[in-house]
Amino acid sequence: MALSLPFKIFVVEDNEWYGELLVHRLGQNPNHDVQRFTTARACLDQLGELPDLITLDYSLPDSKGEQVLRQIRERLPTTEVIVISGQEDVTTAVTMLRQGAYDYLVKDENTLARLWNIVSKVSEQASLRRENTQLRQQIGGRFGPGQAILGEHATVQLVHTLIAKAARTTITVSVSGETGTGKELVAKAIHFQSSQASKPFVAVNMAAIPRELVESELFGHEKGAFTGAVTRRVGRLEEANGGTLFLDEIADLDLSLQAKLLRVLQEREVTRVGGNQTVAFDVRLIVATHRDLLAEVQAGRFREDLYYRLLGLPVVLPPLRQRGNDVLLLADAFVRAFCSLNNLPPRQFTECARARLLEHPFPGNVRELKAVVELATVLADGELIQATDLPLRSGHAMQTPGAQRSLREQTTAIVQKCLDETNGDVLAVATRLSIGKSTIYRMIQQEELHIG
Known part of the structure; x- marks a missing residue:
């Protein structure tokens, strides 16, 4: 998709030959305005x-990446940064991604091709951001209720x-339901159908943030507020200003x-940690939990006044085992999507x-069904997916023919297979499987996955 404005790219590389190579390759798109710099300053x-x-470039003469x-x-904060380095250290890659890098590439014979694909993707995303409100609403329509929660x-x-x-x-919405039922999809559906569809949708998983970092994550912090606070950080409440903040768990x-x-x-x-200035914000709040929040209040683990502040419009998501033939409707949709994505x-x-799908209780709900269906599609020898291809058993753990494995092991196997097929292209795997690059790098760091 052509951009109405040139797509401006800064190439920061002190090696003259390599820098000119990057400029030449990226400049082959007539819509790219490419400038090169040899120093960070x-x-x-x-x-x-x-x-x-x-x-x-990770290693510059006047500064580190x-x-x-x-x-x-x-x-x-909205400019994407791709780090290109001669270091293959996974820890460095994970650190840069956690600090906000869009991707981390190691200099090798495939770097230019990977970079071209990434830049093409980023430019498409920039194009979408620049289009008018009507087009954004059309894009947001993908998250309408019929698409977000498929079922009859x-x-x-x-x-x-x-x-x-x-x-x-703009009422506050509280979404409850078992893990894997699609709580974040509901939040996105509400946001993208609302008048704030063109504004930010910011999701925060409270269970995934270390306790000591939650306040900084939500409210932000000033430079020097605590050890390691080397710059000011805008909190998620400010980041979502004008749009929707989704607090999961x-x-x-x-x-x-x-x-x-x-x-x-x-x-x-809000007042940032270490600051004394208040910053006004205007967000729609959507919260979600797999627990009974009222029971948490009665047990003294959740404030009653906050509970009533957050309750708003309650949306309860049913577990998959209570949705009858929706299991088959979803399974067919997952097969079609997976085959289309992988050119199968x-x-x-x-x-x-x-029949076997209908019999299984799916304790992991829609998320488990999707994983089961995608693995079965890979395991199937022909155009028919047999009952023996389905990694299910009565104990609810998944298994492949001849071996019993956990859901985590099966997921790892799928990611490893894709890594092997793409010669270790983390971005391609993340795109194909719709998972985060940082997740893959973390699995590599923990030696759950292997490249090469």
Whole structure:
């Protein structure tokens, strides 16, 4: 898709030959405006030109990659940064990704091809951001209730109705349901059908953030607020200003921070950690949990006043085992999507396989069904998926023919297979399987996955 404005790229590389090579390759797209810098300072001095993307050499003569990345992220939070390095250290890659790098490439014979693919993807994303509100709403329509929570069961239709009602207002929404039922999809459906569809949708998983970092994550912090706070950080509440903030697993929020969150929501303003200035914000809040939040209140683990502040419009997601033939409807949809994504011929379930899917209770709900179906599609020898291809057993753990494995092991096997097929191209695997690059790098670091 052509951009109405040139796509501005900064190439930061001190090696003259390699830098010119990058400039030449990226300049082959007539819509790219490519500039090269040999030092970190020269690049930082020109950030006022608002580049869309920066390729950053990890080792520059006047600065290290981490330091430059932090300054770019602070000044241009929407500009994507691709780190290019001669170091193959996985720890370095993970660190850079956690600090906000879009991707981390190691210099080898495949770097130019990978970089071209990544830049093409980023430029497409920039194009979408620049289009008008109508087009954004069309894109947001992908997250409408019928698409977000696919199903014909009466309980699912009720969810669709509540999503539509919530989208017409800015009421706080509380989503509850077992793990894997699609709580974040509901939040996205509400956001992208609302009048704030063109504004930010920011998701935070409270269970995934270390306790000591939650306050900084939500409210932000000032430079020097604590050890390691080398720059100012904008919190998620500020980041979501004008749009939607989705707090998943809200029941995991520590009691001491529940009081602070309540005050912030009541005042509609936040003070960054280590600061004394208040910053006003305007967000729609959607929270989710797999626990019974009222029971948490009664047990003294969740504040009653915050509970009523967050309750808003309750949306309860049914477990998959209570949705009847929706299991087959979803399974067919997952097969079609997986085959299309991987350029495979169409596949369909035999009657025995369909019966087995209906018999299984799916404790992992829709997330488990998707993993089962995708693995079965890979295991199938022909166009028919047999019952024996389905990695299911009565004990609810997954298994492949001849071996019993956990869901984690099966997931790792799928990611490893894709890594092997793409010669270790982490970005290609992340795109194909719709998972985060940092997740793959973390699995590599923990030696669950292997490259080469």
